Amino acid sequence: MKEQRRARAIAMTPDEVDAFLAEQRTCRVATNGTNGPHATPLWYAWDGSALWLTSLSRSQRWTDLARDPRIAVVVDAGEQYDELRGVELRGRVEVVGEVPRTGEPDDELTAPEQLFADRYTGGQVFHDGKHAWLRLRPDKITSWDFRKIGAARPS
Template identity: 75%
Template sequence: MTTQRRGRAIAMSDDERDAFLASERTVRVATNGTHGPHATPLWFHWDGAAMWLTSLTRAQRWKDLEADPRIGAVVDAGEAYTELRGVEIRGRVEPVGEIPRIGEPNPELEAVEQAFADKYSGGQVVRDGKHAWLRLVPEKITSWDFRKIPAS
């Protein structure tokens, strides 16, 4: 994985990044479509090594990723300039489990699905037969936390 070179003074530590990604609920993902970039919001789970996304298998995003698995993902927060912070992850996605997901046993997805359910649906794992899992393995992670900028 490529390390962050610029903005290291305001970069999040690994622990700060993991805590931030655990607390935030929405990621914006950008895919490469036939008509240019396609950006959409999704829910996600960060396991400390990969970002897990669930996507409708009939969505444009899924078609884009079948043709080109490269993706950019941004999670950010803050309103005032001195509050801005976020994480950008670039890499490639790979489908995990059956497509669409209906609940076939998959040890690789058990913890992911439960963590996702705990975050978004009160602990109830939902498999609707319309979505499938994508694992985004980071090739580069960039983070920023403007709260670290010294006051002038």
């Protein structure tokens, strides 16, 4: 994975990134469409090494990613300037499991589906025959935590 070069003084540590991604609930996914970038919000699950996205398999996002699997995902939080923090993950997604997902046994999806269900559906895994799974193992993670700005300034 590429190392973050800019704004290292306010970058999150790997443990802070993991905690932040576990705490937030919505990400913004940017794909490369034929008419330019396409950005949409999604729910996600982070397992410590991969970001798992469930997407409608008949969507513009899915069409874009089938043509070009490169993706950028942003998770951010904060209202005031000195509260802003976030993580951007970049890389290529891969389809995991059946498309659309109807619930055929798949050992590779057992953990992420449960992680996702624990976050959003009270622990119950649902398969609606409309969504399918995408896994992003990021090539690059960039993070920022503006709460560190005061600490980053020399005394």
